[in-house]
Amino acid sequence: LGEGSKVEKHFPSASLLIPPLETALANFSSGPEGGVVQPLRTVVPVEKYNGFLGVMPAYSAVDDALTTKLVTFYENMKDTSVPSHQATVFLFDPRNGTLKAVIDGTVITAKRTAAVSAIATKFLKPAVADVLCILGAGVQAHSHYEIFTELFSFKEVKIWNRSREKAETFAQSVKGPAQVCSSAQEAVTGADVIITVTMATTPILFGSWVKSGAHINAVGASRPDWRELDDDVMRNSVLYVDSREAALTESGDVILSGAEIFAELGEVVKGTKPALSEKTTVFKSLGMAIEDTVAAKLVFDSWSSSN
Numbered sequence: 001l002g003e004g005s006k007v008e009k010h011f012p013s014a015s016l017l018i019p020p021l022e023t024a025l026a027n028f029s030s031g032p033e034g035g036v037v038q039p040l041r042t043v044v045p046v047e048k049y050n051g052f053l054g055v056m057p058a059y060s061a062v063d064d065a066l067t068t069k070l071v072t073f074y075e076n077m078k079d080t081s082v083p084s085h086q087a088t089v090f091l092f093d094p095r096n097g098t099l100k101a102v103i104d105g106t107v108i109t110a111k112r113t114a115a116v117s118a119i120a121t122k123f124l125k126p127a128v129a130d131v132l133c134i135l136g137a138g139v140q141a142h143s144h145y146e147i148f149t150e151l152f153s154f155k156e157v158k159i160w161n162r163s164r165e166k167a168e169t170f171a172q173s174v175k176g177p178a179q180v181c182s183s184a185q186e187a188v189t190g191a192d193v194i195i196t197v198t199m200a201t202t203p204i205l206f207g208s209w210v211k212s213g214a215h216i217n218a219v220g221a222s223r224p225d226w227r228e229l230d231d232d233v234m235r236n237s238v239l240y241v242d243s244r245e246a247a248l249t250e251s252g253d254v255i256l257s258g259a260e261i262f263a264e265l266g267e268v269v270k271g272t273k274p275a276l277s278e279k280t281t282v283f284k285s286l287g288m289a290i291e292d293t294v295a296a297k298l299v300f301d302s303w304s305s306s307n
């Protein structure tokens with residue numbers, strides 16, 4: 001399972017990931033009772049090349065699955081022949097520590113991140129959600145487009161990217177409508193659901209553009225000094241995160257704006273915190289190792305049953 005194309009085959013429908021991910025989010029937010037062991041990820045900066053290596057281990061007692069993902073991500077890469085994010089997931093037998101599989105993690109990262117944003121959106125989107133806006137046109141933009149158009153019925157999808165050419169290529173490659181916008185403001189204006197999936201390190205989404213009651217999935221800016229959202233949108237929205245601990249350590253949008261965290265998404269899934277969908281909401285996603293664990297298990301189980 002070392003190649004993305006082999007992994008892709010075991011995700012016939014992106015939405016297959018939703019139930020196990022919801023369970024994993026709920027278990028994570030249940031503390032020790034949930035049986036999830038997930039230390040904060042280690043991130044090694046490779047300053048000379050504007051890169052980072054993330055080490056993301058997790059164990060799920062409920063799934064009896066033990067994994068670690070190694071993920072590299074590089075900013076402003078000159079070499080465009082390789083993706084900005086590359087990942088590998090190692091799946092172990094939890095009974096004795098034997099390595100069972102080495103799985104390409106790039107497809108897993110793309111699919112599980114988009115599926116978690118879809119879960120947040122299911123709970124937090126306004127009652128009428130006709131317009132979707134995607135800021136960014138890379139790997140995550142594609143995986144988000146795929147699952148959002150599979151699960152929801154938006155009448156319009158607006159897309160903006162720093163380079164218009166890439167947004168045009170995106171619009172031509174997707175199986176469905178996508179309207180390329182000339183500015184981020186044009187794309188955001190009137191949108192009910194907004195997804196930010198860029199490598200920006202300074203804000204690209206401003207509160208003054210956002211429709212009241214909209215839901216935002218803030219997926220990029222995973223370093224404590226990086227931003228995608230301005231202070232206005234962070235402070236004037238109800239803020240949900242995947243992990244409080246990670247958000248307060250890794251998210252520039254959370255740390256530098258001083259915005260108060262209302263709930264973890266897992267608490268909403270469990271029903272212990274409300275989904276305030278009538279308010280403007282932000283889901284700050286940083287990505288969790290346990291999401292990779294359940295996705296890798298799904299891929300491995302599907303591969304095992306077909307071999």
Ligand SMILES: NC(=O)C1=CN([C@@H]2O[C@H](COP(=O)(O)OP(=O)(O)OC[C@H]3O[C@@H](n4cnc5c(N)ncnc54)[C@H](O)[C@@H]3O)[C@@H](O)[C@H]2O)C=CC1
Pocket residue numbers: 073083084085109113136137138139140141161162163166197198199200201204219220221222285286287288
């Ligand atoms: N929360 C999570 O679980 C995860 C988050 N991510 C984050 O999602 C974001 C997107 O990842 P990918 O799609 O894989 O990356 P990508 O490299 O495939 O796409 C990035 C997009 O951002 C645009 N971009 C680059 N620099 C920019 C800037 N300064 N301002 C505005 N746009 C800029 C590029 O044109 C490109 O369309 C990244 O920030 C990444 O770290 C990625 C994986 C998991």
Ligand SMILES: O=C(O)C1=NCCCC1
Pocket residue numbers: 054071073085109222286287288
């Ligand atoms: O969860 C992940 O995987 C990542 N999150 C932030 C950026 C790198 C990959």
